Amino acid sequence: LKPGPVTVGGVDLGNHLLLAAGVLGTTGASLARILDTGAGGVVTKSIGPVPKEGHAGPCVVTVDGGVLNAMGLPNPSSEFVQELDRVRGRPVVVSIFGGTPEEFSTVAGWFTQAAAGFELNVSCPHAEGYGAALGSDPAMIEACTRAVSRLDLPTWVKLTPNVTDIAACGRAAERGGATAIVAINTVRAMRISTALRRPVLGNRFGGLSGPAIFPIAVRCVYDLYEACSVPIVGCGGVASADNVVEMMMAGASAVEIGSAVQGDVGIFGTIAADLYSPDGIEPQEIVGCAHA
Numbered sequence: 001l002k003p004g005p006v007t008v009g010g011v012d013l014g015n016h017l018l019l020a021a022g023v024l025g026t027t028g029a030s031l032a033r034i035l036d037t038g039a040g041g042v043v044t045k046s047i048g049p050v051p052k053e054g055h056a057g058p059c060v061v062t063v064d065g066g067v068l069n070a071m072g073l074p075n076p077s078s079e080f081v082q083e084l085d086r087v088r089g090r091p092v093v094v095s096i097f098g099g100t101p102e103e104f105s106t107v108a109g110w111f112t113q114a115a116a117g118f119e120l121n122v123s124c125p126h127a128e129g130y131g132a133a134l135g136s137d138p139a140m141i142e143a144c145t146r147a148v149s150r151l152d153l154p155t156w157v158k159l160t161p162n163v164t165d166i167a168a169c170g171r172a173a174e175r176g177g178a179t180a181i182v183a184i185n186t187v188r189a190m191r192i193s194t195a196l197r198r199p200v201l202g203n204r205f206g207g208l209s210g211p212a213i214f215p216i217a218v219r220c221v222y223d224l225y226e227a228c229s230v231p232i233v234g235c236g237g238v239a240s241a242d243n244v245v246e247m248m249m250a251g252a253s254a255v256e257i258g259s260a261v262q263g264d265v266g267i268f269g270t271i272a273a274d275l276y277s278p279d280g281i282e283p284q285e286i287v288g289c290a291h292a
């Protein structure tokens with residue numbers, strides 16, 4: 001693969017690798033730091049219509065194969081705009097959520113000067129009134145996407161794997177004017193402590209991320225690639241250059257990395273060095289099944 005700038009779904013990126021929403025995306029300083037370590041773009045923590053504290057703890061638990069979280073979409077709402085002063089002009093995609101198309105449109109409106117584009121979170125697996133309930137209804141996906149794509153900024157839509165027909169969700173986003181589809185958000189999951197005789201998460205249910213969900217993400221990317229004509233951004237358990245290549249062979253035009261960054265903040269530099277090394281994969285070996 002050639003190093004250097006790429007444009008994916010209307011967003012100009014420094015390379016094919018982005019920070020996934022949530023992880024380390026809560027301050028302008030951490031977003032700037034991740035861009036400095038070699039990420040081609042960053043996605044912020046999701047911002048909603050009103051300030052939100054999130055779920056009672058424990059909110060994040062390490063489990064075999066990944067991380068289980070039920071943060072509960074904590075965010076400062078419109079106040080977050082100030083954080084983005086530190087990353088003005090850089091490839092920052094602002095993740096937003098809401099319960100209705102109007103709420104999506106209101107939140108997006110705060111960031112039209114600061115965002116290189118939006119990522120609509122219609123896919124949190126454990127947020128009352130937001131997230132997966134909305135994101136498993138194609139008509140709602142289409143309406144929320146349209147409410148934001150109207151603003152004429154790149155509009156990416158992040159889907160949940162917790163549905164039987166993710167392709168139908170992708171087509172709905174596309175009808176609403178999505179410029180790219182991001183797949184996947186976390187997989188709804190639960191662990192119980194046999195010693196404590198209670199669920200490990202305060203919220204009982206949460207979302208699983210990390211290597212355990214990588215095969216699910218690859219399958220979703222492939223389903224969406226077959227069903228949609230906008231670019232697909234792969235996300236879910238990516239931890240190596242080989243994982244990035246596999247996502248691209250499934251149809252991804254760019255790849256987001258979340259959980260793996262928590263264990264290794266230098267991971268973007270490491271993966272980029274492998275991915276773009278002279279003896280790395282040739283583009284023609286990938287574009288056979290990905291968007292050129």
Ligand code: DOR
Pocket residue numbers: 022046069070071072073074121123124125185186206207208
């Ligand atoms: O797993 C997730 N956790 N996905 C989301 O979209 C939101 C996040 C949270 O804040 O709970």
